Amino acid sequence: MLDPRKLLLLRELARRGTITAVAEAVTFTPSAVSQQLSALEREAGVPLLERTGRTVTLTPAGLLLVEHAQAVLEQLERASAALAAARGGPSGPLRIGAFPTATRVLLPPALARLSGAYPGLEPMVAEIDPADVSAALRAGELDVALVHEYDFVPPVTDASIETEPLFAEPMYLTDRARVPDARDDPWILSKPGTLCHTMAIRACQAAGFEPRVRHHIDDFDTVLAFAAAGQGVALVPRLAALAPPAGVALTRLPLSRRTHAAFRRGYGDHPAVRAAVAAFHTAATTLPL
Template identity: 40%
Template sequence: MLDIHRLRLLRELDRRGTLAAVARALSYSPSAISQQLTQLEAETGVTLLEHVGRGVRLTEQARILVRHTEVILERLELAEAELAASMTEVTGTLRVASFQSVMLALVPAALSVLAGRHPGLRVQLTQRDADIAFAGLLAHDFDVVLGEEYPGLPQPRMPGVDEEDLTYDEMRFAVPRSGPWRQDTLARLAGAPFVFDPDGIVPGQWARTVCRSAGFEPDVRFASGDLLLQVRLVETGHAVAFLPDLLWTDRTPDTVVLHHLPGRPHRRLFTGVRSGAGRQPAVQAFREALRSTVTARD
């Protein structure tokens, strides 16, 4: 009988690429990972890893095992979900990863809903960028991940992840209430100082593309994914920003002026869980609480 733990290590190596990356993610030493995979080779009787330079790569036989491991782990998720569903109360710990705007606008209200409906459920919340969060989801570091997708930049569906739409959130441009950058059309902001997310992540790439479509290259004076800093820079007249409507939940944007972007683009917000885990009562309860919060907001 093949060892599930060792199969999971092989799958993680396939996902992460190096023994060192697997070791960091799972809190093992690289030598311990290597020893476990050597034992898996002994169990299967085939070569699973080939040395390439200083690293290793999976053989075709190893990839066969990885494909079956995905199915096995999904079935185990389903089994755990069915066992949990047989209980009368929703309890335990749910580990959630999210990005800033959802954490500010939706998650606190969802936690209040959960506290009233399921007081025995403990939620652990971590702020993570989407790519890191989804890697953590597949590595079993998280149980639910909040994701986002920007118009014109569709993200490929990740194998092993089940997504569920949450809402669509309009993006607008925000300008100071006074000064030379209080303009009501994007094209008039050519030459204005902008604050955007870094260019290496999707929100930053999308924002720069919007400006180029309006006919100018943005002067990105400040690069930060911290939306509260972006708001503050606009408030003080130092920058212009593209901000989501979700940011203004429970407060009025009286310190900045918001205008529609061309075409009124909306980003897609969704939740992701490992395939088979969507029937977990804790996951269902969290998703229902988020939906209730979105409905109340609308």
């Protein structure tokens, strides 16, 4: 019988590429991960890994097992959700990940609704960049998360994660009427590696230029404060620009940011996750979009 916990390690190795990265994700030592994967090979009866020095790659049999591992792990998530539903209504800890704008605007009314409807539920919120959500969900660090995607940045698909659309919001440009008009301006972008940074770069490229980046700032309130101080132009979503500082003009663009709820595939019927997503939907209907 193949051990699902070892299958999870094999799946993470297929995604992360190194045993060290897998160990960091699951808070094991690299030695422990290697031992578990070696044990899985013995259980499978065929080589799953090919080791060349410090490099480890999956054999064709290993890749085949990863495909089946995803189906097994999804069924276990469904079983866990079904057992939780059999025990009763939503209760216990619920680990929620969210990006800062959603944490500030969407989560307070959603959490108030959850607390009123399910006093036994204990929501626990952690801010996280959407780019890191899939790994955190797969590792079991989060139960549900709010993620976003932008125009110009195709979503990264993950077979182990499901998403449910919540709402879309327009993007705004500070102090210019069109992106091409900001060709010669300094720009305020978020840090490289974030979806917002990639979106801004590609929006400028689509307008025919590379932005001259002066500042890297993730917090949109600070971005707008810098724009008000004449430090550059920026692209900001509607929910980050509800109360812009004096002196900042905002022009709505034909671009959008879309927010989704994300959870492990098969886990969406868990009572706590289902209650949270319903609360997100209700809170989204009150947003000034």
